[in-house]
Amino acid sequence: MEAEQQCLFSLCMIVKNEEAVLGRCLDSVRDLMDEIIIVDTGSTDRTVTVAGWYTEKVFAYAWDEDFAAARNYSFSQATMPYVIWMDADELLAAPEVEKLARLKQQLAHEQEGVEVICMGTRLYPQLYQASSALVPFHSVQRPRVVRRGHFRWQGRVHEELDIGASPVMNTDIYIDHRPSAVHTERNLEILKRWIAEEGKAQGRLLFQYANECFDSRDYQAAADSYEQLMREPSDCKEQRITVCLRLSECYRELGEAELRLNSLFRSFSFGLPQADICCSIAGFFEECREWDIAIYWYLQAIARQSAGPGDRPVSQACYTWLPHALVSRCFAAAGEWQQAYQHNEQALAYLPGDQVLLDKRSELKQVLDIRRNS
Numbered sequence: 001m002e003a004e005q006q007c008l009f010s011l012c013m014i015v016k017n018e019e020a021v022l023g024r025c026l027d028s029v030r031d032l033m034d035e036i037i038i039v040d041t042g043s044t045d046r047t048v049t050v051a052g053w054y055t056e057k058v059f060a061y062a063w064d065e066d067f068a069a070a071r072n073y074s075f076s077q078a079t080m081p082y083v084i085w086m087d088a089d090e091l092l093a094a095p096e097v098e099k100l101a102r103l104k105q106q107l108a109h110e111q112e113g114v115e116v117i118c119m120g121t122r123l124y125p126q127l128y129q130a131s132s133a134l135v136p137f138h139s140v141q142r143p144r145v146v147r148r149g150h151f152r153w154q155g156r157v158h159e160e161l162d163i164g165a166s167p168v169m170n171t172d173i174y175i176d177h178r179p180s181a182v183h184t185e186r187n188l189e190i191l192k193r194w195i196a197e198e199g200k201a202q203g204r205l206l207f208q209y210a211n212e213c214f215d216s217r218d219y220q221a222a223a224d225s226y227e228q229l230m231r232e233p234s235d236c237k238e239q240r241i242t243v244c245l246r247l248s249e250c251y252r253e254l255g256e257a258e259l260r261l262n263s264l265f266r267s268f269s270f271g272l273p274q275a276d277i278c279c280s281i282a283g284f285f286e287e288c289r290e291w292d293i294a295i296y297w298y299l300q301a302i303a304r305q306s307a308g309p310g311d312r313p314v315s316q317a318c319y320t321w322l323p324h325a326l327v328s329r330c331f332a333a334a335g336e337w338q339q340a341y342q343h344n345e346q347a348l349a350y351l352p353g354d355q356v357l358l359d360k361r362s363e364l365k366q367v368l369d370i371r372r373n374s
Contacts (some may be wrong), residue, residue, distance in 0.1 A: 289333075324346040328342075
């Protein structure tokens with residue numbers, strides 16, 4: 001059988017009130033899916049109708065505040081060798097569709113031993129959070145394709161696939177996550193009830209609770225929870241680095257300058273300095289108008305970009321254009337105009353159409369021309 005004709009993929013989704021984005025998601029992947037399974041958890045809009053345009057396998061599920069249970073139910077309906085999961089506010093851009101098509105062709109010939117396939121998730125800001133929805137601000141690798149019947153979800157909220165020690169195939173395929181709504185209040189309520197049932201929060205549950213407190217801007221509760229997490233034993237150094245960064249942001253909002261800076265340096269206990277951490281340290285000194293120190297740390301961020309953040313979700317801007325743009329600003333403040341111009345140009349190499357950077361180019365060029373002619 002030809003690779004492109006072999007049935008391999010079941011797309012499994014759980015949805016609720018996703019009428020506005022579900023079609024966008026399914027349009028982006030429908031041609032590569034051999035089966036589409038939509039589990040609706042109680043929509044009151046036209047989500048079920050939209051789902052019916054793409055598949056007959058639309059199931060109603062009585063919502064019980066347990067995302068893992070709902071996802072496991074969706075997986076149980078799959079019949080193909082591999083299950084792919086997506087959320088309704090995600091999509092696969094055209095270049096990534098081509099990559100997935102090649103992966104499917106490869107799997108048609110080489111399924112033996114392939115149990116888990118990881119893809120990247122590029123998280124885009126909501127429109128009210130950024131001037132450009134074209135630039136992702138986080139990315140993270142996640143298991144997206146698994147062999148049917150071998151794996152289950154865990155966690156009532158921010159659920160994760162338990163893949164154990166199974167071998168993983170990593171890919172350069174990226175799914176774009178473009179959120180259309182904020183669910184912090186809902187997630188906090190689920191987590192609070194879960195914590196009440198457990199009697200305490202610790203480990204992953206505590207980390208999730210701290211993150212939701214942070215997202216809801218309850219920075220004191222978030223800081224207290226992150227500090228509690230730091231006192232627990234853990235082998236997950238990447239999570240610890242994330243916690244240190246989040247703590248620094250909490251302390252910034254709380255006006256605790258010393259704790260803010262100490263939290264960033266604390267991250268060095270868990271590994272070499274990473275680009276986003278260096279950017280945050282630089283930002284602290286930039287706010288203090290300590291230009292030389294800020295420049296040093298922005299340059300360290302640039303030097304550490306190639307090392308990558310591992311599996312930790314990070315600001316993509318810190319690993320591309322942002323430290324160049326910010327160190328350019330600091331060089332200009334310090335009167336180092338040529339350096340400022342050069343780094344602005346490097347930022348533009350990543351964002352060639354950015355009007356702020358283009359305006360800065362003109363401004364810096366004008367300064368350089370005046371200095372040359374004086």
